[in-house]
Amino acid sequence: MLKFNAHLGFQFNELPFLQRIEAAAAAGFRAVEFPSPYEFDASLLADHLAQYALPLIQFAAPAGVTKGIAALQGKEEEFRAGLVQAARYAKVLACSDVHIMSGITTQGEAALSFGSNLEYAVKYFEDQGLRPLIEVISSKEMPGYYMSDFSKAQQVLETFPSIGLILDLYHAQLLTGDAAGVLARFYNRTVHVQIADCPGRHEPGTGSINFAALFAALEQYGYPGWIGCEYRPCDTTVASLDWLKQLSA
Template identity: 90%
Template sequence: MLKFNAHLGFQFNEWPFLQRIEAAAAAGFRAVEFPSPYEFDASLLADHLALHSLSLIQFAAPAGVTKGIAALQGKEEEFRDGLRQAVSYAKALACSDVHIMSGVTTQDEAALTFGSNLEYAVKYFEDQGLRPLIEVISAQAMPDYYMSDFNKAHQVLERFASVGLILDLYHAQLLTGDAAGVLARFYDRTVHVQIADCPGRHEPGTGSMDFAALFAALEQRGYPGWIGCEYRPSGATVASLDWIKQLST
């Protein structure tokens, strides 16, 4: 049985952030994700998650205004400071997976900077019992984002055995037109899947993606991880969850 978690950056936006945790639990979710916990005290978030019996699947290291800083030359000290903050939150929130966002940049040295920073993060996280994650985000959704190519992701995964991949099937479809093919190619390194239909980035069933086939492929492989609902509900969030109910019947 596939497991779906709420994405509180996209879903339940009808409520203030802390109330989204309660709303996700009331809707039947047992886990959540959100990119940036740093606006709140870690113990406050931990208490809210525990109160509603929710696990946190993954979050991002501090990303700044550039959607990450790992590939930005001149931000190395800020990047390392951010990793220390991420470790503090990860331990408080009982979450072992931290997304290292590359950032929006056109710097010529971006590849070298990203590789160097990621090497540091891998070693540091290993000592802390955490796992760094990367994600390919399409240029259509985020222009000039450095990690916007699955070939770049392949190079990173080849270099760092402990790095996991967040595979967002929406971005895969936008970039390649073949989300199923990307899933087959990267399944062995995928530790978390995210979904939204394409076009539109709404819930499954609102676009042209074949989620029945994608979910079947994950089930056939015995995918053990979570599937994050990183989509913009086409209406009220709870109403947008009917597709999950249909999978369960």
């Protein structure tokens, strides 16, 4: 049976952040994710998550205003310091998966910077008992983002066997028009799935993606992980969950 988690960067935004944890539990979610926990003390977040028995699925290393710094030249010291901070939060939050965001950049040497920083992150996280993740994010959604096509992801995954893939089916559909094909191609390296309908990035059923087929494929593959609801609700978050209630019925 497929497992869906709340994404607190997109859902329950009508509430202050800490209240979103309680709201996610009340809505029936059994896990959450959010990209940046650093605004809050790690122990405070851990206590809130434990209070509602919600494990944290994944979060990102410090990303700055450029949505990541791994592909930016001259940011090596900042990147490495961010890994230390991420590792500290990961241990307190009992979350072993950390997203390494490439960042927005037009620098010609971005590929070299990204590869070098990933190599360092892989070794550092291995020593910390953590797993680095990457994600392809469409440049239509985030202009200038370096990790913006699946050919780059393929190269990274071939180079670094321990890196996992966050497969956002919204971005896959936006980039290729064939989210199902991307899922089939990258399933063996996918450790976390995210969803939103396309176009619009709203809840399933508001766009053109055939989620019934995608969910059936995930079940057929025996996908054991979580599916993050990284969509912008058309109305309130609770009102946007009818699709999930119907799926669970």
